[in-house]
Amino acid sequence: MDKKLLKTIFYSSFLAIILFAITSSGYTNAENNSYTGPGDDKTGYDSKNYKTNSLSLDHREGKKADLIKYVTVKQLGLPNLVIPSENPITKEKIDLGKKLFFDRRLSLNNTMSCGMCHVPEQGFTSNEIKTAVGIEGRSNLRNTPTLLNVAFSKFLFHDAREYSLEGQVWQPVLAHSEMAMPSFGFTLKKIKLIPGYIELFEKAFPGEGVSIETFGKAIASYERSLISGNSSFDKWYFGKDENAVSDEVKEGFKVFSGKGNCIACHSVGKNEALFFDNKLHNTGIGYAESMGLLNKKKTKVQLAPGEYVEVDNEIIKSVNQQKKSNDLGLYSITENPSHRWLFKTPTLRNISLTSPYMHNGSISTLEEVIDFYNNGGINNELLSPMIKKLNLTDIEKNNLKIFLESLVGENIEVLIADALSTPVGDLTKDDPNWANNTDMGYNK
Amino acid sequence: MYLRKFGISILGAVAFIFSSLSFADETCMSPYMAKIVGQEDYVYVWTLGVEGLGDEQDKLVTIDVNPKSKTYAKVVSVLSVGGRNEAHHSGLSDDRKYLWAGGLDSNKIFIFDVHSNPRKPTLHKVITDFVEKTGGVVGPHTFYALPGRIMVSGLSNNTDNGGRTALVEYNSKGEFIATHWLPTDGDLRGAKKTGKYADGYGYDVRVQPRRNIMLTSSFTGWSNYMMDFGQMLQDGEAMKRFGNTMVVWDLHSRKPKKVLDVPGAPLEIRCAWGANNNYCFTTTALTSKIWLIYEDDNGEWQGKAVADIGDPAKVPLPVDISITSDDKGLWVDTFMDGKARYFDISDPHNPVQVYEEQIGSQVNMISQSWDGKRAYFSTSLLGNWDKTGEADEQWVKLYDWDENSKELTHKWTIDFYKEKLGRAHQMRFGAYSLYSSTTDNKKAVTLLDK
Numbered sequence: 001m002d003k004k005l006l007k008t009i010f011y012s013s014f015l016a017i018i019l020f021a022i023t024s025s026g027y028t029n030a031e032n033n034s035y036t037g038p039g040d041d042k043t044g045y046d047s048k049n050y051k052t053n054s055l056s057l058d059h060r061e062g063k064k065a066d067l068i069k070y071v072t073v074k075q076l077g078l079p080n081l082v083i084p085s086e087n088p089i090t091k092e093k094i095d096l097g098k099k100l101f102f103d104r105r106l107s108l109n110n111t112m113s114c115g116m117c118h119v120p121e122q123g124f125t126s127n128e129i130k131t132a133v134g135i136e137g138r139s140n141l142r143n144t145p146t147l148l149n150v151a152f153s154k155f156l157f158h159d160a161r162e163y164s165l166e167g168q169v170w171q172p173v174l175a176h177s178e179m180a181m182p183s184f185g186f187t188l189k190k191i192k193l194i195p196g197y198i199e200l201f202e203k204a205f206p207g208e209g210v211s212i213e214t215f216g217k218a219i220a221s222y223e224r225s226l227i228s229g230n231s232s233f234d235k236w237y238f239g240k241d242e243n244a245v246s247d248e249v250k251e252g253f254k255v256f257s258g259k260g261n262c263i264a265c266h267s268v269g270k271n272e273a274l275f276f277d278n279k280l281h282n283t284g285i286g287y288a289e290s291m292g293l294l295n296k297k298k299t300k301v302q303l304a305p306g307e308y309v310e311v312d313n314e315i316i317k318s319v320n321q322q323k324k325s326n327d328l329g330l331y332s333i334t335e336n337p338s339h340r341w342l343f344k345t346p347t348l349r350n351i352s353l354t355s356p357y358m359h360n361g362s363i364s365t366l367e368e369v370i371d372f373y374n375n376g377g378i379n380n381e382l383l384s385p386m387i388k389k390l391n392l393t394d395i396e397k398n399n400l401k402i403f404l405e406s407l408v409g410e411n412i413e414v415l416i417a418d419a420l421s422t423p424v425g426d427l428t429k430d431d432p433n434w435a436n437n438t439d440m441g442y443n444k
Numbered sequence: 445m446y447l448r449k450f451g452i453s454i455l456g457a458v459a460f461i462f463s464s465l466s467f468a469d470e471t472c473m474s475p476y477m478a479k480i481v482g483q484e485d486y487v488y489v490w491t492l493g494v495e496g497l498g499d500e501q502d503k504l505v506t507i508d509v510n511p512k513s514k515t516y517a518k519v520v521s522v523l524s525v526g527g528r529n530e531a532h533h534s535g536l537s538d539d540r541k542y543l544w545a546g547g548l549d550s551n552k553i554f555i556f557d558v559h560s561n562p563r564k565p566t567l568h569k570v571i572t573d574f575v576e577k578t579g580g581v582v583g584p585h586t587f588y589a590l591p592g593r594i595m596v597s598g599l600s601n602n603t604d605n606g607g608r609t610a611l612v613e614y615n616s617k618g619e620f621i622a623t624h625w626l627p628t629d630g631d632l633r634g635a636k637k638t639g640k641y642a643d644g645y646g647y648d649v650r651v652q653p654r655r656n657i658m659l660t661s662s663f664t665g666w667s668n669y670m671m672d673f674g675q676m677l678q679d680g681e682a683m684k685r686f687g688n689t690m691v692v693w694d695l696h697s698r699k700p701k702k703v704l705d706v707p708g709a710p711l712e713i714r715c716a717w718g719a720n721n722n723y724c725f726t727t728t729a730l731t732s733k734i735w736l737i738y739e740d741d742n743g744e745w746q747g748k749a750v751a752d753i754g755d756p757a758k759v760p761l762p763v764d765i766s767i768t769s770d771d772k773g774l775w776v777d778t779f780m781d782g783k784a785r786y787f788d789i790s791d792p793h794n795p796v797q798v799y800e801e802q803i804g805s806q807v808n809m810i811s812q813s814w815d816g817k818r819a820y821f822s823t824s825l826l827g828n829w830d831k832t833g834e835a836d837e838q839w840v841k842l843y844d845w846d847e848n849s850k851e852l853t854h855k856w857t858i859d860f861y862k863e864k865l866g867r868a869h870q871m872r873f874g875a876y877s878l879y880s881s882t883t884d885n886k887k888a889v890t891l892l893d894k
Contacts, residue, residue, distance in 0.1 A: 039630075040606050040643070042684040051640045052688075056631035057601050057608050058579060058623075104575075104602070109527055109550050119604050128606060129667050130679045136528055136549060137670030137828040301759070302683040303730040304707035305640075309757050311677065315780065318835055320674030321828050356681055364680060424602045426575040427551075434526060435552065435570035 035062070035120075035416035036353065036408070038127050048306030060121075062420025067094050067225035070411065071151075075227060077234030079272045081151055087166060087217045089224060092204040097222030098418075100215070103425025105194060106187065107135055107179035110427040114172065114219070117144040120419035123353030124148050124226060130361030138177040141327045143361030146354045148409070149347055151224040154278040158343045158359040161333045165220035170212070184212050189440060191215070193432040194425075228350060228409025236406075238271065245406050252403025255396045262373070262400075264386045265345045275348035275407065280330050283387060284378025285358050286341035290326040293378070294362075327360065340382055350412060352405045366404055370397050470814045470873055471769050472714055474589040475653060478540040484813060484873035485510045486520075486562055487820055489840055490534045490545045491866045492827050498864030499524055502531040504545065504556055504565055505865055506874075507840060507858060509820075517842070517856040519863060521564045525554050530670065530827055533870050535587030537594065537616050540878050542568060544594055545870075546584035548826075549670060551575045553584055553596070555618055562874045569618050575602055577620040581610045582666055586648050592616050597649045599663055606665035607645035607687055613698070626660065626691060627700045635691065639705030645687030650713040650724060651695050657745065658695040659737060661710040661726050662687020673829035686730060690737060692745045704747040706735050713737075714767040714774070716792070721771050723792050729763065732756035734776070734787065734795050751795040753785065754778055763825060764809045768816045773847075775810050779825050782807045786850065799850045801843075805835040811871040812845070819843045819852065823860075824867030838867045 039060060041053040068091050074080055083089050100106065102115040117132045118124045124147040126132065132140040142158050156162040162171065172178040173187060181187045191197045192210050205214040235244035237253070257263040266275045288294050298310040330342040343359040357363045363372060374397065376389035392400070409415075432438050470480060487509050493501035506521035529547020536543050541559035546552070553571035560566065574584055574596075583599030594616060598609035608628060613621040627635040628644035635642075645662030652659075663669070664686045668676055676682045686709040692702040708731025715724035723738035734751040753776055754760035760778035767774050767789075774787045774795065784807065786799040809822045821841045824830055830838075838860040843852040860868045 038606075039604060040608055040685075045684040049640075052629055052643045054608060054628040054630060054642065054644050056625060056628045056644070057603055058625050059631060060603065109529075111549055111551070116605055121604065126667070127681065128604070128665075128685055129671065129682050131675070133667050133671045136530075137672065139672050139675055299678050301677050302680065303756075303759070304686070304688060304728075307707070307731065309759060311759060315759070316674045316677050318674075318780075318831050318833075319677070319829060321672045321830070321832055361679075361681070420603075424575075424580065426573070426580075426602060428573050428576050431572075433572055435572050 035060075035413050035420065038122050045305050046302070050305035060420055062422070063414075063417040064421045065414045065418035066091070067222075067415075067418060070227040070415075071225050075229030075234075075409075075411075077231060077238050077273055078149070078227065078229035079152065079269075079274070081224070081227065083224070084164065084166070087220060089221050090204065092200075093218050093221035094225050096200045096204040097218035097220065098422050099200065099425065100191075100219050101222050102419070102422050103194075105190070105425050105427060105431060106173060106181065108181055109135060110431075110433070111135060112179045113425065115419070115424070117172075117178075118147050120416045123350055124415075124419075125354045127353075127355050130356050132178075134175070134178040135180045140177050141325070142359050143356060145346065146350065147223050147226050148228050148350050148354075148412075148415070149226070149274070151227060152274050152347075153276075153344075155280075155344055159329050159333055160280055160344050165223050166213075166216040169216040169219040169223075186440075188212070188215065190432055193438070193440070195430050226415055228412050228415060230410040231349065231407050233403070233406040234273075237268075237273075246402065248399045248402040249406045250403075251396075252399035252401070252406075255392065255400045256403055259396065260373070260390055260392060260400060261386065265384075266348050276345040278345070280339075280342035280344050281384040281386070282329075282341045282380065282382045283343075283358070283372075284341075284380050284383050285360065285362060286327055286329050286343060287380040287382070288378045289360060289362070290328065290341070329359070338382065341380070342382075348404060349407050350409055351407055353408060353412070366401050367397070370400055471717075471812055471816070472766050473536070474538065475651070475717075476538045476591050477536060477589045478538070478878055480814065480873055480875045480877060482815075482875075482877065483510060484818075484875050485513075485877075486874040487811070487840065488534070488543055488556075488558065488565065488872045488874060489822065489860075489868050490531045490870045490872075491860065491868055492531045492824055493524075493528045494827075494866045495528075497861065497866060500528070501526055502529050502547065503865065504543070504554075505860075505868070506563065506565060508563070509842065517858065519858060519865070522865065523556070523565060523567060525552075525567065525570075527552075528827065531869055532826070533586055534872055535594065536589060536872060538589040538591055539616075542616070543872060544587040544596075546587065546596070548583045548585065548599060549666075551582060551584060553587075553618075558874050559879050562876060562879070571614075571618055574612070578610065578612045578623045581612055581623060583609070583669070584612070585646070585663075588649050588651075590651070593621070595649050595658075597646045597660060599646060599669060600665035600667075604665075605667040606685055607643065607662065607668075608665070609644065609646040611646065611649060611660065611698070622698070624698050624700075626662075627703055632703070633700050635700035635703050637703045639703070641688045641705050641707075642703045643687055643689050645689060647687065647709075647711055648713045648726075650715050652715050652722065652724065653695060654719075655722055655739060656695045657701075658693035658698075659713050659715070659724055660691045660693065661706070661713050662689050663709055663711060663729075669826055670828060673826070690726065690735075690747060692737075702745060704737070704745070706737075706747050707731060708733065710735060711763065712765045714765055716767065716771040717769055718771045721792070725765065725767065725774055725789070725792075727753060727762040727765055727776055729761055730759065732760055732762055732778075734774070736792050738792065748793075750793055751787065751797070753797075754781065754783075763807075766810045766812050766819075768812070769814050770816075773816070775812065775819065777803070777807045777810050777821070779806055779808055784810065784819070784821065784852070799852075801852045803841065803843075804837050804839070806831045806837065809870055811873065813873075816847060817845055819845050820871050822868040822871055824869045827867065830867060837861075838865075840868050840871065 039055040330339040377387040530549035534545035557568040581598035647663035708728035
């Protein structure tokens with residue numbers, strides 16, 4: 001018997017044994033090689049029959065990838081990427097940016113990194129909370145946006161207040177409610193005192209060293225490399241492979257581009273599709289929140305799998321620490337009253353990985369999002385005229401959902417595994433900290 | 445079977461002898477720890493700094509609690525440690541010379557010398573590399589003394605900031621020994637999943653050495669315990685991220701044996717002291733129940749809900765619990781209504797509430813003396829979970845407890861806001877009697893209860 005056949009038999013038997021062990025023991029899950037989706041999956045938690053599906057953290061080591069190819073080689077369904085001439089992309093910059101991205105020492109108290117909110121296995125956003133939690137637990141108004149394909153965005157942040165990744169990078173680092181570093185200078189000084197960074201900056205930016213510009217350029221380079229196209233949809237629609245998707249996906253796309261008119265904002269071109277229009281719209285979500293239209297006397301609170309109680313909102317109010325200001329969207333940047341509650345159209349690529357949805361994370365599932373638009377959004381004087389009641393049937397809604405699920409990029413596993421292979425930067429004994437007796441050099 | 449029972453009886457008898465001699469402490473501490481047999485001299489309060497109050501940072505506050513002292517019921521020492529670390533729990537080393545206190549946010553562990561001068565503790569060492577050394581464990585919570593060791597239970601991790609976490613073992617010098625991950629579906633680590641859940645979450649740790657078991661409970665991860673409480677209650681995604689398990693471990697091998705379903709965030713664990721009382725209690729924060737974790741007639745550890753706490757529909761939020769040294773009573777503090785409830789647990793399978801008292805607008809921790817006559821209460825739950833406005837009282841209160849008449853009598857209150865200290869969290873006791881034979885404190889030995 002040849003070796004190949006023997007090997008096949010061996011692995012088949014092995015697989016059969018494993019499968020038997022899994023099915024006979026009733027385990028819901030065993031360690032698998034998939035990196036997509038939360039390692040602590042709570043699907044079905046609303047039911048008493050919920051079973052855990054949690055992966056072991058110490059087995060999730062990831063695998064380093066060569067990300068630069070995703071920047072330089074066009075992926076099916078995506079346009080050519082325009083890289084800023086002042087920040088040509090290199091492997092060294094991506095690697096440095098990635099290390100900085102996951103370094104919790106870049107926050108005042110060494111607890112927050114970019115990767116704390118943009119969690120790779122959760123679609124580079126956070127599936128576990130509606131709105132982001134910052135340093136010392138400070139509340140933020142908005143849902144963490146995904147970074148997948150962020151390189152194609154003309155505007156950044158939900159309110160479109162920034163225009164380049166290089167410029168965007170510093171804002172969470174210095175924001176009081178996010179990473180709360182006290183200044184540019186202090187941040188740069190701290191980076192220089194963390195062993196290894198000076199050398200990595202020199203490698204990525206020869207002769208330039210650690211500076212405001214190089215810090216921004218490095219992280220921007222990593223974020224720019226998180227490109228994910230060539231989805232099943234792309235293979236069918238742009239690649240003309242009829243077998244790449246199911247009939248439901250095709251029917252769903254008909255709804256998307258026809259009766260549903262989702263395509264009006266989530267654009268699809270002839271040769272490529274970003275699934276966003278680089279514009280801002282009012283869906284009524286922000287309006288309703290500001291006006292308290294969604295406030296109820298009681299809130300349904302989940303206590304355990306399948307177990308809920310209705311809690312009086314007065315009780316909830318008694319433990320609400322942080323007063324939130326209203327989120328007025330683009331208006332908060334321009335002060336133009338016609339810009340109230342305008343928020344950037346998000347991409348739909350990888351949408352099934354990036355729940356919860358809307359700028360404030362107020363909608364948990366794709367089904368609920370479809371219902372929201374099917375009902376015509378929330379009426380207000382500035383509601384986008386493109387949002388109307390759709391009268392979709394249940395079959396149409398289901399097909400639309402299946403279509404949306406076909407937009408997961410082909411390399412998503414690679415991007416997540418690569419991120420997981422990057423060590424998280426946590427405080428070590430050699431880092432600048434008063435308790436390490438390696439202070440920042442004041443009064444010396 | 446007969447031989448097995450005989451063996452258990454012998455073990456029980458040995459354990460009883462040991463507990464009479466040197467084990468035991470003020471009811472909730474490690475049985476491996478030195479003991480205060482009478483009046484405590486000091487209460488050490490691990491206190492959260494508050495923005496806009498005093499020096500705004502976490503601190504160890506020492507209160508003189510010896511009624512014979514001139515400074516009785518006064519703060520006699522304040523030791524600021526830098527930053528708001530989310531000061532939470534603390535625990536003493538087996539020799540009781542050092543107090544370990546953790547920051548759930550900063551992951552720093554502050555080790556205080558409480559023996560050189562029990563009246564004025566000093567900062568002996570700060571562990572800054574907890575997350576790095578442990579391979580990504582976040583949120584050092586319980587500090588539990590084992591012989592020559594401190595077992596630290598984590599709450600979270602640095603990968604997804606959720607609830608999957610580990611037990612972490614240090615030696616008494618503060619050197620990292622090992623990380624013991626809690627069992628998940630992906631890696632049960634040899635444990636048996638007895639129900640539907642193996643979430644890998646952690647919170648408290650306790651042991652019953654004579655049965656060679658260690659128990660852990662489960663809470664939630666960083667993104668929840670740091671989040672505004674009101675915001676979290678309204679966040680349906682966040683509310684899915686609570687623990688529903690307890691794990692029975694082999695104490696000696698540190699291997700998980702069984703994962704038990706205990707839905708609704710089981711928090712504090714308190715094990716019975718009696719030589720034949722092979723059981724521990726926990727309470728579930730969200731579902732408001734007392735659970736009994738016990739060894740059945742077949743030698744198997746089981747868990748079952750044995751009583752409701754208040755009206756679970758109103759989510760009273762049971763937080764700290766404290767078992768009496770005779771295993772007959774269990775104090776349960778409920779945060780939301782600010783009450784202390786006393787359950788008769790003479791029949792551990794049927795606890796009955798026999799008393800309740802309003803302690804304040806909010807209450808979290810309780811520490812009682814070994815004889816049960818004194819109960820100290822404190823207020824703070826978590827920095828972003830405490831009540832707001834006038835209901836945000838922050839104090840330490842002492843009550844006397846009369847077991848016969850079942851009555852708490854208020855003795856004194858120290859207002860931690862008025863004193864510009866912060867939010868009062870965990871309380872641990874100190875006494876000169878602990879060090880009387882080895883230090884100059886001999887002269888100050890007080891009230892050693894013979």
